[in-house]
Structures are given as C-alpha cells and as structure tokens.
Amino acid sequence: MTAVAAPTLSKEQLLDAYRVMRTIREFEERLHREFATGEIPGFVHLYAGEEAIAAGIIGQLNHDDYVASTHRGHGHAIAKGCDVVGMMAEIYGKKTGICHGKGGSMHIADLDQGMLGANGIVGGGPPLVCGVGLTAKVKGTQQVGVSFTGDGGSNQGTFLEALNLASAWHLPCIFVVENNGYAEATSSAFHQAGVDVAKRADGFGMPGVVVDGFDFFAVHEVAGEAIARARSGGGPTLIECKVGRYYGHFEGDQQTYRAPNEVEDLRRQRDCLDAFARRVTGAGLLEQADLDAIDASVAELIDRSVVEAKAAPDPTPDDVLTDVYVSY
Amino acid sequence: MTMRTITFQQAINEALAQEMGRDETVVLFGEDVVGGSGAPGEDDAWGGVLGITKGLYGQYPSRVLDTPISESAFIGAAAGAAASGLRPVVELMFVDFMGVCLDQIFNQAGKFRYMFGGKAVTPMVVRTMFGAGIRAASQHSQALYPVFTHFPGLKVVVPSTPYDAKGLLTQAIRDDDPVIFLEHKVLYTLEGDVPEEPYAIPFGEAEIVREGDDVTVVALGRMVHLAAQAAASLDGVEVELIDPRTTSPLDLETIVESVENTGRLVVVDEANPRCGLAADIIAQVTAEAFDSLKAAPRMVTPPHTPVPFSPVLEDAYVPSPDKIAEAIRATTGSPAPA
Numbered sequence: 001m002t003a004v005a006a007p008t009l010s011k012e013q014l015l016d017a018y019r020v021m022r023t024i025r026e027f028e029e030r031l032h033r034e035f036a037t038g039e040i041p042g043f044v045h046l047y048a049g050e051e052a053i054a055a056g057i058i059g060q061l062n063h064d065d066y067v068a069s070t071h072r073g074h075g076h077a078i079a080k081g082c083d084v085v086g087m088m089a090e091i092y093g094k095k096t097g098i099c100h101g102k103g104g105s106m107h108i109a110d111l112d113q114g115m116l117g118a119n120g121i122v123g124g125g126p127p128l129v130c131g132v133g134l135t136a137k138v139k140g141t142q143q144v145g146v147s148f149t150g151d152g153g154s155n156q157g158t159f160l161e162a163l164n165l166a167s168a169w170h171l172p173c174i175f176v177v178e179n180n181g182y183a184e185a186t187s188s189a190f191h192q193a194g195v196d197v198a199k200r201a202d203g204f205g206m207p208g209v210v211v212d213g214f215d216f217f218a219v220h221e222v223a224g225e226a227i228a229r230a231r232s233g234g235g236p237t238l239i240e241c242k243v244g245r246y247y248g249h250f251e252g253d254q255q256t257y258r259a260p261n262e263v264e265d266l267r268r269q270r271d272c273l274d275a276f277a278r279r280v281t282g283a284g285l286l287e288q289a290d291l292d293a294i295d296a297s298v299a300e301l302i303d304r305s306v307v308e309a310k311a312a313p314d315p316t317p318d319d320v321l322t323d324v325y326v327s328y
Numbered sequence: 329m330t331m332r333t334i335t336f337q338q339a340i341n342e343a344l345a346q347e348m349g350r351d352e353t354v355v356l357f358g359e360d361v362v363g364g365s366g367a368p369g370e371d372d373a374w375g376g377v378l379g380i381t382k383g384l385y386g387q388y389p390s391r392v393l394d395t396p397i398s399e400s401a402f403i404g405a406a407a408g409a410a411a412s413g414l415r416p417v418v419e420l421m422f423v424d425f426m427g428v429c430l431d432q433i434f435n436q437a438g439k440f441r442y443m444f445g446g447k448a449v450t451p452m453v454v455r456t457m458f459g460a461g462i463r464a465a466s467q468h469s470q471a472l473y474p475v476f477t478h479f480p481g482l483k484v485v486v487p488s489t490p491y492d493a494k495g496l497l498t499q500a501i502r503d504d505d506p507v508i509f510l511e512h513k514v515l516y517t518l519e520g521d522v523p524e525e526p527y528a529i530p531f532g533e534a535e536i537v538r539e540g541d542d543v544t545v546v547a548l549g550r551m552v553h554l555a556a557q558a559a560a561s562l563d564g565v566e567v568e569l570i571d572p573r574t575t576s577p578l579d580l581e582t583i584v585e586s587v588e589n590t591g592r593l594v595v596v597d598e599a600n601p602r603c604g605l606a607a608d609i610i611a612q613v614t615a616e617a618f619d620s621l622k623a624a625p626r627m628v629t630p631p632h633t634p635v636p637f638s639p640v641l642e643d644a645y646v647p648s649p650d651k652i653a654e655a656i657r658a659t660t661g662s663p664a665p666a
Contacts, residue, residue, distance in 0.1 A: 066408075066412055098445065099443060099445035099447075100445035100446065102445050103443040103444060103445060107443040107444065109447070110447065111411060111444065111448055116411060116412075117444060119436075120435070121435050124404075124435065127401045127402075127436075128405070128407055128411070129408055130405035130408060131407060132409070133405075134409045135408075135412040136412075138355055138390065138391060138414060139353075139414075145408065158404065158431075158432075161396070161400050164396055164401065165395065165396055165398055165401040165402060169393070322446065323441055323446035324441065324481055325481065325483070325505045326441065326504035326505050327504065328505075328532075328577050
C-alpha cells in the first residue's frame with residue numbers, strides 16, 4: 001500500500017476529483033449536523049472518510065456505466081453524477097427528491113445517471129452488476145458495472161456467488177470492498193476470516209488487489225487498470241480498499257466499540273482530502289486558490305441543498321399509491 | 329390463427345423461441361437451460377432439467393446461458409440486466425428454491441420502480457416449476473404463488489392450459505414489470521389447441537372455464553382441471569368455474585360478478601391454507617359481495633403441512649376432485665350421493 005508516483009491526471013481531472021470528494025464530505029458533515037436536530041426522518045449512514053474511493057473509482061466511469069451501492073451510498077451517488085440538491089431533498093423525504101421521497105437515504109438512485117441505487121440489503125449489489133455486465137456483453141457495448149460492499153457485505157453469499165458468476169461468465173464487472181474495519185459494530189478482525197478480502201479473488205480466478213482507500217491516487221490507479229481490463233474483455237476484478245469511517249454505522253451510533261482516539265487519529269493522520277491537497281499543491285499541479293474556490297462553491301451548493309430541502313413540499317398521501325408498477 | 333394440438337411444455341418453448349426471435353434483448357438463463365455447457369458431450373444436451381428449453385440454444389447461442397447453481401447471483405443478475413436494458417427470462421428450476429434468492433426478487437427487482445421514484449423499468453420474467461403430484465417430496469413440490477402475490481411490485485402468473493401458457497408467457501416477456509411465471513409440473517404433458525402465431529393474453533383477465541348459476545368455483549393451475557372434474561361429476565348443481573390465470577393482478581371483478589349471481593363460493597388452492605390464495609380471495613369477495621352470499625364460502629386446500637413423499641400421503645395431501653365436489657355440495661346444501 002505504498003503511495004503511487006506522480007499522477008498523470010490533467011488539471012481538469014484533478015479539480016473534478018477534488019470537487020467530488022469535497023462535495024461528499026460537505027454533504028455528509030452537514031447531514032451529521034442536521035440529523036442531530038431531529039428534522040431528518042429514518043436511517044442515515046455517512047460516507048465521510050471514504051471519499052477517495054468513490055472519487056477514484058466512479059470518477060473514471062462513463063455516464064453509461066453502472067454502479068450498485070450500499071446502505072452507505074451517498075458518496076457513490078454524488079460521484080456518479082446524481083443531483084446533490086435532489087439527493088438532499090430525498091433524504092428529507094420531500095416530493096422534489098430524486099426518488100420523490102419514496103426511497104430515502106438507503107435507496108438513493110438515479111438510473112439515468114447509471115446509479116442502480118444505494119441498497120438497504122447488505123450484499124444486495126454484487127449480483128445486480130453481474131446483470132449489467134451481461135447487458136454489456138449481449139449488446140456488445142463497452143459498459144462496465146461496479147458494485148460496492150463493505151467488509152460486512154463481503155461475507156454475504158451474494159458477494160461470493162457474484163464473484164463466481166462474473167468470473168465464470170467473464171463479465172465486465174468490478175467488485176469493490178470498502179473495508180472500513182467494521183460490519184456495523186463488529187470488527188473485521190473478528191468477522192472476517194483471512195486477512196484480506198482481496199485474496200478471495202484467487203479462488204474465483206480473478207485479480208484481487210488491496211489498496212489504501214484513503215489515497216485517491218492509489219485507488220485511481222488500481223481502478224483504472226480494472227476498468228481497462230473489464231472494457232477490453234479481460235473479465236472482473238476485486239478491489240479491496242482499506243479505509244475508515246469518520247462516523248458511526250448509522251447516525252446516532254455512539255461508537256463505544258471504537259478506541260477513544262480512533263476517529264480523531266484518522267481525521268488527523270489519514271484524511272483523504274488533506275492528503276490530496278498536499279500532493280497536488282506540493283507537486284505544483286494545483287494552487288491552493290483552486291481548492292479554496294471549490295470549497296467555497298461546494299459549501300454554497302450544500303447550503304442551498306439544505307435550504308431547498310427544508311422548504312420543499314412533502315409528497316401528498318395519494319403518492320403512496322403511485323409507481324408500484326409500470327402498468328397494472 | 330393456425331391451430332394445432334401441442335403440449336403445455338411445447339407451448340412454453342414456442343413462446344420463448346418466438347419472443348427471442350422478435351426481440352434480441354430477450355435472454356434466457358438458469359441452471360442447465362442449455363444443459364451441458366463446458367462438458368465434453370453434446371451441446372444443448374438437456375435443454376432444461378425437463379427439456380422445456382430444448383433447442384433454444386441452437387437457435388440463439390449467444391442469448392441462452394447455463395449458470396452456476398447460484399440462484400442469488402443469477403436472479404440478481406436478471407434484475408440488474410433488466411434495469412440496464414435486457415429482457416431476461418430466468419429459470420428458477422423449482423419454486424421451492426426461492427428460499428435462497430428471494431431477496432433478489434422481492435427486495436430488489438420488485439421494489440426498484442417504487443423506491444426509485446418511478447424511474448426504474450425492470451422487465452424480467454422468473455419462470456419456475458411448482459406443485460405436488462410427482463412424488464418429489466417437501467422441497468420440490470410446493471405451490472408458493474401466494475408468497476409472490478404478497479409482494480407489491482411483482483406480477484404473478486399461474487397458467488392452466490397450453491393456450492394460456494403461451495399467451496401469458498408472451499405477455500410476461502413483453503411486460504415492463506417483473507413477472508413470476510409458475511408452471512405446474514404435472515401440466516407439462518397436457519395437450520391443447522394452441523395457435524402457431526405469437527399472441528399475448530393480458531394479465532388480470534380471468535377465464536370463465538364453464539358457466540353455471542348455482543356455485544362459483546375459483547381454481548388455479550392444475551386445480552382448474554380437478555375442479556372441472558368435480559363439477560362434471562355433480563348432478564343438479566351448475567358450477568361456474570373461474571380460472572383467474574394471474575394472482576397479481578387478480579381479476580376480482582369477474583369473481584365478484586359471478587358470486588353476485590350464484591351466491592356461493594368455493595376456492596380451490598394447492599397452496600398452504602394459511603395466508604394463501606383461497607383465504608385472500610374469500611376475504612376480498614366477502615367484503616365486496618357479502619349481501620349476495622347464501623352460504624359461507626369454503627376453501628379446498630391441502631392441510632397445513634409440508635408436502636409429503638410417499639404416494640399414499642401425497643395423494644391424501646393434494647385436493648382431489650372428490651374433496652372439491654364435497655365442498656361444492658356442502659355450500660349448496662346438496663346431500664352427498666348415497
């Protein structure tokens with residue numbers, strides 16, 4: 001897990017990557033504060049700390065590629081291009097939300113953006129992207145499907161079955177494990193047999209890679225190889241990103257299972273945005289002023305998203321009956 | 329329309345072949361639907377465990393795929409393929425295997441459209457064999473259509489004739505919602521008149537199998553045939569036999585209209601009695617047509633047990649024409665034959 005050499009990304013790509021990471025961070029930090037006020041209904045699982053993975057992988061996908069996400073899905077949705085204002089309204093349960101208030105945080109989706117949904121079922125996504133891979137193969141397109149699971153999801157049968165199916169059918173799929181060290185409150189040191197999930201790839205005849213999930217450039221590099229392999233007919237790849245989350249399993253989780261300074265240390269020593277900023281400014285690829293400008297515009301966007309979400313109309317009770325079927 | 333007599337199984341195969349020919353986004357996969365992939369013998373050796381899909385691989389080799397024995401993965405893949413532009417027809421060999429892949433059906437495919445605010449279109453068909461009668465025992469014999477019917481977002485089809493099997497499967501493949509298509513294994517060899525040309529039968533339209541004014545009998549799948557035998561055996565009781573053909577949507581209107589005329593209702597259901605189709609139909613009809621009822625509605629179902637193996641036990645388990653006739657007589661107040 002060594003840092004990769006000087007990145008070959010263009011200035012525009014670097015700015016985009018930083019904007020995605022900053023947008024996710026601001027979105028999640030703001031949700032953390034707003035959730036505490038009691039105004040947000042339901043369950044919210046925050047992605048803060050893991051932004052380099054979404055930006056490093058999804059940032060390289062095309063518009064017509066697909067992503068299947070997890071219950072911790074806001075970051076993947078933002079990286080795939082879902083409308084941030086619509087997402088915030090969705091989390092507030094409003095009619096203007098991207099799912100019209102029918103989905104909420106755990107089912108944020110926008111198929112027009114290739115976002116197959118956050119998923120309330122742990123391990124729900126990997127079989128779905130096998131289907132995306134099949135679509136690409138049957139139609140002869142260059143599309144790829146990328147599923148995300150946590151270390152917890154990597155123990156589900158669906159995950160292991162999907163690895164086997166994708167490899168047996170030679171599908172253009174990428175399986176990403178965001179190993180943040182915890183399946184809810186249970187440590188991966190306890191629940192995960194074997195040190196690296198990535199090693200399970202060997203058993204399914206596909207490459208498995210471990211990467212530092214805090215390091216955007218490292219993630220970007222391994223994802224680039226996996227995407228190229230998938231698009232060129234080389235089959236699936238398993239990528240395990242070792243990472244950590246800044247908040248609990250869900251908002252409201254007191255995290256008493258974690259070490260007293262664990263999150264503080266992560267924020268101080270492993271923050272993906274800080275590391276990115278140091279790299280790009282140190283190498284003279286971007287100016288601090290470029291980053292400051294993004295920070296300001298993202299802060300404005302997130303602020304606006306919350307103001308609009310709070311002001312947006314609720315669904316009407318009659319809406320409970322719509323969109324069950326295309327026709328019935 | 330060019331009619332000829334073919335079997336239920338041939339009708340299904342023909343619908344698949346015709347729709348695959350009509351629409352190149354239709355793909356077919358499941359365990360051994362080719363049968364022999366990667367093996368040294370014949371390609372297309374099995375064509376499905378009972379040969380239902382035989383010959384399709386030869387016609388469309390890139391769109392008929394064997395899968396690992398891995399229902400969660402391949403039924404989930406059907407949902408993902410449907411959401412991304414294909415029309416998969418996936419085979420769940422026995423409906424009893426739903427236990428290992430139900431999440432993919434009801435939490436994923438069945439809810440995409442609703443959860444995603446109406447944006448998702450998931451046109452997939454799960455073809456699956458069900459039913460008792462061939463001594464296949466507890467894990468290969470159940471009639472689990474009420475479970476699927478319970479879930480909003482799914483459509484559920486239970487054909488009883490070769491004609492309906494072809495027309496309803498054609499509709500299922502063309503339909504834009506996820507459809508569970510349940511094939512009673514005892515009916516595969518049943519013969520009937522079926523047009524050669526493609527045709528689609530709309531969902532939610534019951535078939536009135538025979539008309540009568542004394543009692544309404546509702547039956548599904550294989551039970552339609554047993555109920556017809558029962559009706560034919562009764563002297564002096566005119567039975568109106570209704571086959572809903574789809575349990576979701578359910579053509580309640582046709583059933584209610586019939587009960588408003590007959591005042592009596594018997595529902596024959598091969599599913600378990602608790603929370604089954606019979607209970608559901610009786611509850612709905614009672615709410616709609618209580619004032620028309622002249623007698624308490626009756627249901628004829630198996631006992632609330634797993635499906636047994638031994639022929640004596642299985643024959644005692646499945647509703648028989650005699651039991652159906654007995655329920656009809658009871659609801660009409662007719663005496664049992666001497």
